[in-house]
Amino acid sequence: xxxxxxxxxxxxxxxxxxxxxxxxxxxxxxxxxxxxxxxxxxxxxxxxxxxxxxxxxxxxxxxxxxxxxxxxxxxxxxxxxxxxxxxxxxxxxxxxxxxxxxxxxxxxxxxxxxxxxxxxxxxxxxxxxxxxxxxxxxxxxxxxxxxxxxxxxxxxxxxxxxxxxxxxxxxxxxxxxxxxxxxxxxxxxxxxxxxxxxxx
DNA sequence: CATGGGATTGACT
DNA sequence: GTCAATCCCATGC
Numbered sequence: 001x002x003x004x005x006x007x008x009x010x011x012x013x014x015x016x017x018x019x020x021x022x023x024x025x026x027x028x029x030x031x032x033x034x035x036x037x038x039x040x041x042x043x044x045x046x047x048x049x050x051x052x053x054x055x056x057x058x059x060x061x062x063x064x065x066x067x068x069x070x071x072x073x074x075x076x077x078x079x080x081x082x083x084x085x086x087x088x089x090x091x092x093x094x095x096x097x098x099x100x101x102x103x104x105x106x107x108x109x110x111x112x113x114x115x116x117x118x119x120x121x122x123x124x125x126x127x128x129x130x131x132x133x134x135x136x137x138x139x140x141x142x143x144x145x146x147x148x149x150x151x152x153x154x155x156x157x158x159x160x161x162x163x164x165x166x167x168x169x170x171x172x173x174x175x176x177x178x179x180x181x182x183x184x185x186x187x188x189x190x191x192x193x194x195x196x197x198x199x200x
Numbered sequence: 201c202a203t204g205g206g207a208t209t210g211a212c213t
Numbered sequence: 214g215t216c217a218a219t220c221c222c223a224t225g226c
Contacts, residue, residue: 038207046207056222073208074219080207093207124208167207187208 001026001149006142009064013039013083013090017178020081020092022158024149027130030105032097032120033151035158035180036187038165040080042089045170049089059138061089067146069127069137076124079132081141081148095123095166095177097130098185106130122187158183 004023009016017039024031042049042060048070049060059068060082068080068091080091097120099106106119106129120126127133132146141148159181164172166188179186 040207048207051223054223070207071219071221073206074221076208078207095207122208165207169206 001152003142003147003149004065006063006065009081009083009141010085011083013041013092014176016081016083017092017176018160020094020148021160021178021180022151024100024151025079025094025097025126025130026101026147026149027132027145028102028105030102030130031100032126032130033100034094034096035098035183035185036094036096037178038093038095039176039178040091040093041084044174046165046168046172046174047089047091049091053089057089060091061087062138065140065142067132067136067139067141067144069132069134071134072124077127077133078123079127079146093123094126096121096179096183096185096187097126098180098183099129117184121185125187 017037020034020037023034040047049057053061063086064083066082068082069077072078079094082091084090099116099119107114110119110129120129136146139145161179161181162175163177164175165177
């Protein structure tokens, strides 16, 4: 399995967010298929990069293909992939995975009786399941401890569902959330009756 | 220097 | 459905 190269991330963040659905995140013996992403860009107020270059956003404004890991609500670690050329301040939030490898290890970290679809169905859940902590902020996704891999060729192409991002209060209207349509491993079920889907 | 607000989750009514 | 936990850091005085 080959890791995505740096050029993959050195593109518009929306394109990367779309293309990451179906890719694999691997850390140690645990891995999962990405089924949900969100794009964030310095030009819109929901992004941490909106405030400009500060100690907090150094990683976001750095080179693409690097992990941006930050603490959310004082409790959870959230994993992002830094995108676009250095200086642009853009990243894709990984919001949910379909567990692939090391599922027993995930249950040790998340709870022995946890259902499969609850192991990684949220941005804070998947970092706990894969043991991704704040110390991995700034590490390479190309040749660092966390690897993002291209989809296996045998895997059927996923249909993409597109909609507004979750859990934000600013720029709520932007349809910058991308899900594998019909997946039972996403963080929140898709609004019923939503037809705004397109091919991957 | 004090304050307020989260890109969430899990427990509880 | 509601709500607390918990802490870094950006902002404003």
